[in-house]
Amino acid sequence: MDLNSFLQSLQAWTVSFFEQLVPEYILPNLQLIIQIIIILLVGYIVGKLAKVVVTKILSVAGLKRITAKTWTEEVLRVTGYKGNIVDFIGDLIKWSIYIVTLAVVVQVLGFASVANIFNQIIIFIPKIIVAILIVVVGFIIADFFGKVFEEGMGKIFRDEILSKFSGGIVKYSIAMIALIIALSMIGLDVNALLILFTALLLIIVIVTCIGLKDLVPNFTAGIHVRGMLRVGDRIKFRNYSGIVERINPYSVDLRVNRKTVTIPNSILIKEPFEKEVKK
Incomplete structure (x- = not known):
């Protein structure tokens, strides 16, 4: 069989197929097909x-504007999403509306088992949306209070490492609570995660309290020293005599x-010192 004969046979089969397809399949189901196209x-x-x-x-x-340059945007970038929140x-x-549309199409076609799967997905969609909103709001609150606590601790203790550590604890604690609430919202067992x-x-x-056991006495003593x-x-x-520099x-x-001597506050208030009275 040469190429021309093959092409003629293919053309004849195609014409015959569509001649049978239109009257036997399309025309009897034309109303259903139009209905599905309109739904889609x-x-x-x-x-x-x-x-x-x-x-x-x-x-x-x-x-x-609220979520710009916040932890929420960072999480989206990590997941590979290129847009904002x-x-x-x-x-x-x-995509929730698209899934609902496909569920309607499946029901119209009469696929009961597939329609049940889509119905379960549709019931699950609002829970996912609410859970995501909880995470977003929780991350915004966590980022805000983390920064506030970090700035507040920085002003009180004037220690950058301690202030960032304290702000981080507050930030990640609030974010973790929001994540646990979101997971429970979609029906997952969060008892192990909560524990x-x-x-x-x-x-x-406990570790923080142990680390601060030497700083707290000096900090509280510093309040008296400032007075x-x-x-x-x-x-x-x-044996030291000099001017208070800081x-x-x-x-x-x-x-x-020409030297600077650093004296811990807790030691300074426990021992007597002489102060020159200005005239």
Whole structure:
């Protein structure tokens, strides 16, 4: 068989196939086919419009500005999503509508078993949306209070490492609580995760208390020292005589000749020192 004969045979089979397809399959089910096309078209348009409306509302509400340069954006980048949180929520709503549309199409076609699967997915979708919103709001709150606590501890203790560590504990604790609530919202058993989180938090608190046992006495003593001394006062403590150069949260810097002597606050208030009275 040459090429021309093959092409003629293929053309004849194709024409015969469509001549049988239209009267035997398409025409009897034309109403059903049109109905499915309309459902898919409406679902596609509604999904697109829903994303535009949701993203517009969330942008006007300031969610994009609030979450800019926050932990929420970092998490999205780690997952590989290229948009922001507003786009993510819009895409989530859009694809939820697409899934509902496919479920309607499956029901119209009469596939009962497949329709049951889609129905279970549809029931599960609102829980996923609520869980994601809980995580987003929780991460925003965690980032906010983490920064507030870090700045507050920095002003109190004037220690960058301690302030960042304290802010990190608050931030990750709130984020973990939000994650646990979100997982429980979608029906997962979070008892083991809750026990693990409580144990880790308890360990961190114990380690922190042990690490601060030497700093707390100096810090509380520093409150008394600030009431007794001022920068520029001349004092004599033990074998040192000099001018108070700086009063730190945990110690006092004393300028002795060309050297700086650091005296812990807890030691300074326990032993007598001489202070020169200005006339």
